[in-house]
Amino acid sequence: MKKKWGEPRSRQDVEAQIPESYLAKDPEAQERRKLSFLLQESAFSEHIPIFCIIDIDLLPAEEKALFDGYGIEPHAAILLGQTIAEPFLFAEQAAPGNRGDRISSCAELITLGYLMGFREKIEFQGYKTALIPPSPLPDAKLSHMMAASRKGVVGRSQRFLAGEYGAWHTIGLLLTDAPLMGGDYRYPDVTCDLCDGCRACLDACPCGALTDDGYDADRCHGYRNNPDNQEHASTHTVMKCMRCMTACDKKRIKELLK
Numbered sequence: 001m002k003k004k005w006g007e008p009r010s011r012q013d014v015e016a017q018i019p020e021s022y023l024a025k026d027p028e029a030q031e032r033r034k035l036s037f038l039l040q041e042s043a044f045s046e047h048i049p050i051f052c053i054i055d056i057d058l059l060p061a062e063e064k065a066l067f068d069g070y071g072i073e074p075h076a077a078i079l080l081g082q083t084i085a086e087p088f089l090f091a092e093q094a095a096p097g098n099r100g101d102r103i104s105s106c107a108e109l110i111t112l113g114y115l116m117g118f119r120e121k122i123e124f125q126g127y128k129t130a131l132i133p134p135s136p137l138p139d140a141k142l143s144h145m146m147a148a149s150r151k152g153v154v155g156r157s158q159r160f161l162a163g164e165y166g167a168w169h170t171i172g173l174l175l176t177d178a179p180l181m182g183g184d185y186r187y188p189d190v191t192c193d194l195c196d197g198c199r200a201c202l203d204a205c206p207c208g209a210l211t212d213d214g215y216d217a218d219r220c221h222g223y224r225n226n227p228d229n230q231e232h233a234s235t236h237t238v239m240k241c242m243r244c245m246t247a248c249d250k251k252r253i254k255e256l257l258k
């Protein structure tokens with residue numbers, strides 16, 4: 001759970017960010033605090049690298065609307081994710097035992113495991129959930145949902161840049177109607193433009209799927225799914241293009257956040 005960006009936060013800084021509704025002494029606020037702390041403790045003890053809660057009720061209307069259409073009326077979204085040090089985690093494999101029915105990467109499976117575990121914890125308390133799995137590819141809508149956490153921004157690649165990890169992560173979302181406390185007050189909000197003149201992902205994209213006009217999913221899929229553009233690490237393992245992720249320079253972003 002080590003994650004440091006910016007200066008260490010003072011207690012006053014942290015307390016100044018906590019909305020008054022979370023400090024109320026009524027049973028609803030108490031329940032909200034209890035459940036949020038339980039989930040947070042659980043994420044820490046399971047060493048989940050990326051964990052943050054978004055209080056959807058506190059978002060401005062246009063951001064709140066991003067969370068519509070998932071079959072529940074969510075009050076909160078939980079970001080759960082894995083940081084990626086090694087692009088090979090995105091190599092796609094037929095999972096053992098599924099006869100190749102579903103191809104997925106280790107990175108996705110790790111994050112799906114986090115999401116399923118937390119889904120169980122929340123539903124056990126009697127609340128509904130909806131799961132949004134991580135996307136290995138640029139996904140502007142998902143990235144904007146994650147950016148509502150204020151712990152990162154949407155990069156030029158249309159990927160969510162999660163603070164000092166940049167694009168090197170895989171994150172999914174768990175929506176729930178449970179009332180939870182939003183925020184991760186240990187770290188300051190990310191307010192600066194992390195791309196800051198960088199165009200590395202646009203330059204790295206081999207097929208023009210990423211341009212100043214945005215992301216062309218058809219072009220990207222067409223390139224990635226062409227066997228001529230894939231590497232085979234072993235019989236059942238295929239490595240497709242992830243250049244827009246690997247081009248994102250974490251060291252430069254870390255410097256920016258200092």
Ligand code: SF4
Nearest residue numbers: 205209220241243244
């Ligand atoms: S083709 Fe590769 S670099 Fe271009 S958008 Fe798709 S994954 Fe990213």
Ligand code: SF4
Nearest residue numbers: 155156195198201248
């Ligand atoms: S590679 Fe550069 S331009 Fe692209 S998302 Fe990362 S920081 Fe932004």
